[in-house]
Amino acid sequence: ATVSSSTQAGIIYYSHEKYFRHVQHAAAMGLEKFSNDPVLQFFKAYGVLREERIQEAISDLENIRNHPDVSLCAIMALIYAHKRCEAIDREALQELENSLKEVRKTAGGAALYYAGLFLWLMGRHDKAKEYIDRMLKVSSGSREGYVLRGWMDLTSDKPHTVKKSIKYLEQGIQDTKDVLGMMGKATYLMMQQNYSGALEVVNQMAVASAGFLPALVLKMQLFLARQDWEQTVETGQRRERLPSLPGQGC
Template identity: 50%
Template sequence: METSTSTCGLELIHYYCQEGLFHHVENVANNEIKKNGCEPVFVFFRAFALLMQGSIKEAIRDLENIKNDKDLKLCCIIALIYAQKKSSAPDVSDVQKLEVMLKEERKLAGELPLYYAAVFLWHIGHHDNAREYVDRMIKVSCRSRKGIVLKGWIDLTAGTEALYKRALKYLDESLQDEKDVFALMGRAKYFEVKQNFSGALEIMNRIIVGFPTFLPAMVEKMKLQLALQDWEEALGTAQRILEKDSNCLEALKMWILFMLCHEGNFEEAAKRIHNLKNVLEQLEPSNAKLCCYLAVCFSRVCGRNLQILEQTFALTEKAFRIDCNNAEIATELGNQLLLQDKIQGAREWYQKAFKMDGTSLPASIGILKCQLLEGNLLEAEQQLEILHAIQESIGKSAELKYLQALLATKRRGQENMAALLDDAIDIHLSSLHRIPLGFQYFEMLNADFLLEMAKIYITLLPAQVSFPFTIILTFFIFPRCVKIATSLIYFSPAARCLETRITILYQMPFNSRPSHQLCSHFEGRTALDGKSKVYCRYEIFPMTTV
């Protein structure tokens, strides 16, 4: 099945759609329209990009202009229904007419109409519906390779372990042509999902050699190098990407992450975040989700550095200006202020978020946190009981366990504090299972949250250790501190320069540490010289003796 569409253009569009970079999609579509004339498939993807950026009227106008194209009519009808439902004032009669048209068109649809319908449904995250359309397409086309590749991608991105092997089968079947970038990228993604980063990297290198202008392959290579914990190679690739495209968002993000987590150079990182904010204004001006995501990632690995938090707060404010009815972004504004110890301002944003969405657990947790920090213990205890009661329906929450422990410290009670913190850490770290080192990992690690838990653990350690009584308590608390410390240290052994320190062994002479085995656990990662205090420089920074 051959078409006149630009392969490279479509590959870029598929990649940017899956990355959620819809202004990039719009730009690629416009460039292809300029080069090839108003080719309907690129007009469709421009409409799709406008739709996902909230420009619903403009998207509908483009879709109306091409909805009579025989290959795109089916996907245009589905997209028009989707656009109406996204609208603040949907036209019910139009939706009903479109649904009738959809039933009729679906009966007659051939190979290409089914294919583009499946592509649209895949890109909006409707994997089951997309699979239904592509299955029909494969059947009517006698196993079209194009359909088989798409089927592999749909199964691969559905997030279901059981579908991964099937995805590989489809991608392998379609890889008779080494020039099929879409299929090669899919196979590399399969290896990445299965934690075979070296295998994925090998495929990316093949794509780079065969398609040197296809920048996403270099971007993915950089991410894979970071997943392999090779900061130097990742930075080298990032630099080569920036030589080709000085505004590449992923490469700029990599440099900022390096400055924060590996170098501890907050001043330079703050300048680069400010520059990234300006680039976002140009390349993704309507992408509230991306602005908020970047703010979360950078703010949680900066050790509450005010230069960084000033920039991440500005990013979150930008996100809220774009999407001012989003409770998640309003909650993050509260989080950003809380990181700056502005409790009253944080509480106000949490309350606004809760008004927007009365079921928002993060907003409720934020309000509760403020109550505890302000000393409103009775209100906090009542709120905690309510949240604890609904925990069975929402699943275990590390933050709720932590807040229960925090309340115990305010009440000067230590009965279940260690057990609550143990549960909180286990729940939190279990969420990182099979997440490779990268932006998502650092976001989910939430080093700031781990530090807050470590601070409570430290309160359980005695000020002076003496035999045989307090040494027993220290023996049990010490490895928990180690668990947190190693979670933060492991991925960045060379980072430094953070003022906040957690005392791990407080006023303990070297020869009276609780366990030689535990001390050896530390010494494998640090240089201990027998001095009386050992500190953990928080924020994915190394253990240092002082």
């Protein structure tokens, strides 16, 4: 069994919104079911890293850096972590830089995907696109890759790039219920002020993954944008009835 697309979409959403305590909690909940999942372990460490708990993050990342799926992103995160240390261990840093070069040569689709995802979350859009474009070549057009590539364009500060995002998102969603892809499409439609179209996608998401918190958040944003106060409050109350996440205010 693998981690559900809504679990991973939720973690990516919280990472992008910088809710790092939520990231850790969602990853920890996933790890209760899939105790050795390297991607969940990576995101848990990522949440810790972004809260500046550097030593803890380094030790968590060291544990997974040899797993092929997350090797690239773990090494990148370790390099970032070491640079955040008060006293920088030059030798460790050099070893990581060399290791990154080696691992990059043989990286498969999953490793490239998570490396691109990490770079995007760290705000390094151009570098992230390079990795995802390479991933799309290696894995002959993976749906996940198209969705992430769409998000990269969607979050660009250049309007003409944002316009291109929908093409990638549509390619990634196709006939599936890819939650991250649907979130991207709903966000895109909202940005274009096509609120009824966005609402339709959000409702499809709610059916595809019941109780998915980011879908309710998007729905509230939609009703707010339409100045539909009654629906905003109602959606907010539904949100209250969901099991809460610790550190909700972070």
